[in-house]
Amino acid sequence: MTATQYLSDWRPFPFEILETRLEFRLDPNATRVRSQIDFRRLEQGDLVLDGVGLKTLSLAINGQALDLSLIREAEGKLIVPAVSLPDSFTFEAEVQIDPEANTALEGLYLSGGIFCTQCEAEGFRHITWYPDRPDVMAPFTVTVHSDMPVLLSNGNPVSVESGKAVWQDPWKKPAYLFALVAGDLRAIPDSFTTMSGKHVDLNVWVRPGDEPRAGYAMESLIRSMKWDEEAYGREYDLDVFNIVAVDDFNMGAMENKGLNIFNSKLVLATAETATDGDYERIEGVIGHEYFHNWTGNRITCRDWFQLCLKEGLTVFRDQQFTSDMRSAAVKRIHDVQTLRARQFREDAGPLSHPPRPDHYQEINNFYTATVYEKGAEVIGMLKRLIGDDQYRKALDLYFDRHDGQACTIEDWIKVFEDATCRDLTQFKRWYTDAGTPRLSMTEKWADGALTLDFAQHTAATPGQPDKPARVIPVALGLIGPNGDEVLPTTVLEMTEGQQSFRFDGLGARPVVSLLRGFSAPVTVAREVTADEQALLLAHDTDPYARWQAGHDLALDGLIARSNGDEGGAEFIRAIGGVLDDAEADPAFAALCLALPGDEEIATTIAASGTVPDPDAIHAARRALTLDIAKAHSDALSRLYDAMAPRGPYQPNADGSGRRSLRLACLAYLSRLDNAGRAAALFAEAENMTERQGALEQLIAAGRDQQALAAFEAEFRDNRLVMDKWFMVQPLRAASDQAVARATELAKRADFDWKNPNRFRALIAGLTSNHAGFHAADGSGYDFLADWLMRLDPVNPQTTARTCSAFETITRYDAGRQAKAKAALQRIAAMPGLSRNTSEMVTRILA
Numbered sequence: 154m155t156a157t158q159y160l161s162d163w164r165p166f167p168f169e170i171l172e173t174r175l176e177f178r179l180d181p182n183a184t185r186v187r188s189q190i191d192f193r194r195l196e197q198g199d200l201v202l203d204g205v206g207l208k209t210l211s212l213a214i215n216g217q218a219l220d221l222s223l224i225r226e227a228e229g230k231l232i233v234p235a236v237s238l239p240d241s242f243t244f245e246a247e248v249q250i251d252p253e254a255n256t257a258l259e260g261l262y263l264s265g266g267i268f269c270t271q272c273e274a275e276g277f278r279h280i281t282w283y284p285d286r287p288d289v290m291a292p293f294t295v296t297v298h299s300d301m302p303v304l305l306s307n308g309n310p311v312s313v314e315s316g317k318a319v320w321q322d323p324w325k326k327p328a329y330l331f332a333l334v335a336g337d338l339r340a341i342p343d344s345f346t347t348m349s350g351k352h353v354d355l356n357v358w359v360r361p362g363d364e365p366r367a368g369y370a371m372e373s374l375i376r377s378m379k380w381d382e383e384a385y386g387r388e389y390d391l392d393v394f395n396i397v398a399v400d401d402f403n404m405g406a407m408e409n410k411g412l413n414i415f416n417s418k419l420v421l422a423t424a425e426t427a428t429d430g431d432y433e434r435i436e437g438v439i440g441h442e443y444f445h446n447w448t449g450n451r452i453t454c455r456d457w458f459q460l461c462l463k464e465g466l467t468v469f470r471d472q473q474f475t476s477d478m479r480s481a482a483v484k485r486i487h488d489v490q491t492l493r494a495r496q497f498r499e500d501a502g503p504l505s506h507p508p509r510p511d512h513y514q515e516i517n518n519f520y521t522a523t524v525y526e527k528g529a530e531v532i533g534m535l536k537r538l539i540g541d542d543q544y545r546k547a548l549d550l551y552f553d554r555h556d557g558q559a560c561t562i563e564d565w566i567k568v569f570e571d572a573t574c575r576d577l578t579q580f581k582r583w584y585t586d587a588g589t590p591r592l593s594m595t596e597k598w599a600d601g602a603l604t605l606d607f608a609q610h611t612a613a614t615p616g617q618p619d620k621p622a623r624v625i626p627v628a629l630g631l632i633g634p635n636g637d638e639v640l641p642t643t644v645l646e647m648t649e650g651q652q653s654f655r656f657d658g659l660g661a662r663p664v665v666s667l668l669r670g671f672s673a674p675v676t677v678a679r680e681v682t683a684d685e686q687a688l689l690l691a692h693d694t695d696p697y698a699r700w701q702a703g704h705d706l707a708l709d710g711l712i713a714r715s716n717g718d719e720g721g722a723e724f725i726r727a728i729g730g731v732l733d734d735a736e737a738d739p740a741f742a743a744l745c746l747a748l749p750g751d752e753e754i755a756t757t758i759a760a761s762g763t764v765p766d767p768d769a770i771h772a773a774r775r776a777l778t779l780d781i782a783k784a785h786s787d788a789l790s791r792l793y794d795a796m797a798p799r800g801p802y803q804p805n806a807d808g809s810g811r812r813s814l815r816l817a818c819l820a821y822l823s824r825l826d827n828a829g830r831a832a833a834l835f836a837e838a839e840n841m842t843e844r845q846g847a848l849e850q851l852i853a854a855g856r857d858q859q860a861l862a863a864f865e866a867e868f869r870d871n872r873l874v875m876d877k878w879f880m881v882q883p884l885r886a887a888s889d890q891a892v893a894r895a896t897e898l899a900k901r902a903d904f905d906w907k908n909p910n911r912f913r914a915l916i917a918g919l920t921s922n923h924a925g926f927h928a929a930d931g932s933g934y935d936f937l938a939d940w941l942m943r944l945d946p947v948n949p950q951t952t953a954r955t956c957s958a959f960e961t962i963t964r965y966d967a968g969r970q971a972k973a974k975a976a977l978q979r980i981a982a983m984p985g986l987s988r989n990t991s992e993m994v995t996r997i998l999a
């Protein structure tokens with residue numbers, strides 16, 4: 154059994170660090186790390202340092218050798234008793250580590266011959282002995298000895314010569330923001346002049362040959378730096394800013410001070426190799442990591458329970474950035490889709506936890522949609538409640554008051570209370586309580602007055618049986634029967650379990666446009682007719698609410714069909730209006746045309762207390778797609794042609810909007826022409842967006858052999874593009890063939906499963922094929938369990954994260970549940986299972 158960490162157990166570290174000096178002698182198998190750490194006592198207590206997997210060569214305090222028996226190997230601690238310590242002292246250590254053997258990709262490791270680091274959350278302890286906790290901050294000086302041509306660390310370069318580089322980071326930082334890179338790299342150089350006129354050298358570092366693919370990343374960085382000055386008044390604070398792309402990385406990217414390290418898929422892009430979605434993510438994640446410089450680095454977290462302090466805020470900021478760079482309406486709808494697909498799903502199952510959890514076994518299991526995306530929604534609610542000006546005032550106060558500190562959610566809330574003179578005690582429940590509230594609304598209409606009765610209810614979640622009422626900002630508008638808006642957006646503040654609001658003086662009964670802009674992360678239960686939904690889809694002034702009305706209409710039709718009833722006729726009719734106006738806003742029309750996915754249909758059915766049948770859902774979706782295609786073939790075909798490229802590829806909102814509409818039409822038309830247009834598009838497309846879109850339709854139609862071979866022949870040497878090839882096959886294969894397809898692909902020599910991108914491509918391709926993964930014979934579950942058991946000894950973090958594919962299993966029928974549980978129990982019984990995976994499997998099985 155591994156120990157659980159509790160928020161209530163946090164105690165301050167009894168020392169401060171005046172400076173940390175590190176000296177690395179890099180070697181693939183025997184890297185030497187010498188450290189000198191200047192400590193000063195703040196209060197009584199032992200010196201407790203963290204270290205895992207270190208070969209300790211020497212330890213000393215003020216030059217006096219320490220006994221190696223102070224190391225408690227099993228706990229990963231070095232404990233020097235308080236009595237043997239003066240008030241100020243220098244701790245010195247020399248350790249040896251083996252980067253090449255580091256397949257877990259935590260600490261110092263090798264990726265394709267490049268030395269790189271990943272220290273969040275607790276990776277630094279794999280590098281040397283240190284108080285590896287975010288509230289211990291220090292300036293660092295780092296010397297790197299290596300014959301690699303490029304040697305990088307945090308901060309500013311002090312001296313760079315052949316074989317040796319010295320870097321100094323003047324800003325105090327915790328160990329998790331440490332980074333080092335050494336390799337044969339090439340830079341895309343540029344520069345930025347900050348708002349106070351400071352010159353900053355910028356570099357995006359890639360492997361030789363990849364330079365032409367890094368331009369968009371650099372442009373995105375410059376846009377991010379400018380935006381943070383304009384939107385938040387935040388200026389960059391070092392002479393250089395480096396970004397490095399590596400192929401082996403457990404997550405998307407990392408905000409190390411002055412030296413961001415990125416998964417190469419979030420840096421490298423050309424029109425021929427990256428999709429519009431890839432470009433948008435690159436811009437968003439470059440922004441995210443850059444914005445962390447203030448929200449995460451200058452102000453960090455006191456402990457890992459406070460992770461959403463930096464992540465929720467930084468996601469919120471990157472979402473604002475993307476809305477400003479692209480279409481705000483489309484971005485909001487995308488964000489809502491992501492939140493529902495990932496966070497609502499998490500909240501409805503055994504892994505549900507609050508944005509600020511109060512216990513964990515393995516912190517790496519808490520880099521979740523709840524901490525990130527819900528953490529961002531909570532800030533969006535705060536902003537909606539207090540308004541834009543007060544929000545800016547509160548953020549200014551946050552930066553002023555807490556610069557250089559390691560903070561808590563309490564500090565964050567207090568800033569808003571002080572800036573706005575509001576009591577946010579009840580609002581804080583969004584941080585401490587898990588679960589998605591269900592907001593129900595019923596209407597009463599009499600004598601020109603509309604009364605809306607609201608009720609909120611949050612179901613129990615693991616460890617939290619009772620759920621007091623939360624503050625819910627309910628943004629709504631009213632649309633008259635002729636389509637005119639009779640009440641513009643109004644924010645109601647719901648604070649009770651049940652509450653009524655009345656609107657008087659209305660001429661005719663209006664339709665309520667509810668939860669405009671998705672004003673709170675709740676599910677909605679309301680009485681609404683198909684005609685009212687169609688009216689909102691046609692006339693609502695709020696783009697999110699318009700889209701949601703159409704989406705709900707489609708969802709109702711799909712659920713009816715999956716139960717064997719008639720359904721979808723109203724959606725088929727209403728979508729005709731969307732097609733007529735589609736050219737005015739292609740991206741929005743594409744979103745309206747896309748039917749809810751199988752997973753979302755299953756979630757909705759499960760939320761109503763019924764057991765979803767993956768095969769019936771899939772069949773219903775296919776049937777409705779075909780009926781829509783037949784009903785609107787002319788309009789779809791006309792739009793498909795109208796959205797053909799009009800000039801060179803541009804990865805911007807306009808260009809990607811046109812392509813998304815074109816591909817939305819193609820998905821329908823492929824059902825009528827047996828993917829004939831898709832075959833033509835695959836052959837002639839000059840960009841990856843259309844190429845991959847066409848390939849997906851060819852796979853779905855079972856006409857993919859030639860295209861897959863051509864794709865492979867063209868991109869065999871491009872890892873990122875081949876990841877797409879591995880992903881789309883199990884994803885788009887017919888559900889009864891998905892597991893077989895994944896099994897065949899996994900046998901290939903180029904299924905380099907130790908690379909997280911390649912592993913995830915194949916596995917997530919399958920687990921995202923809802924009916925394929927949930928095959929009634931349990932083959933999907935067994936396939937996943939086999940691969941998780943294989944990967945766990947190599948890379949526990951990626952294994953544990955992938956376990957969440959099982960988090961929905963209790964929704965399904967007894968047969969599927971039994972098979973999934975057997976697969977999970979097989980994993981649980983594996984000798985030597987990592988703490989990461991063990992925690993996930995135990996929580997899911999609980």
Ligand code: 0A1
Pocket residue numbers: 271273274403404405406407408441442464517520950
């Ligand atoms: N702070 C990073 C996310 C991150 C977390 C853990 C990592 O390694 C295990 C890597 C990156 C971010 O929010 O982008």
Ligand code: ZN
Pocket residue numbers: 441445463464467
């Ligand atoms: Zn982040």
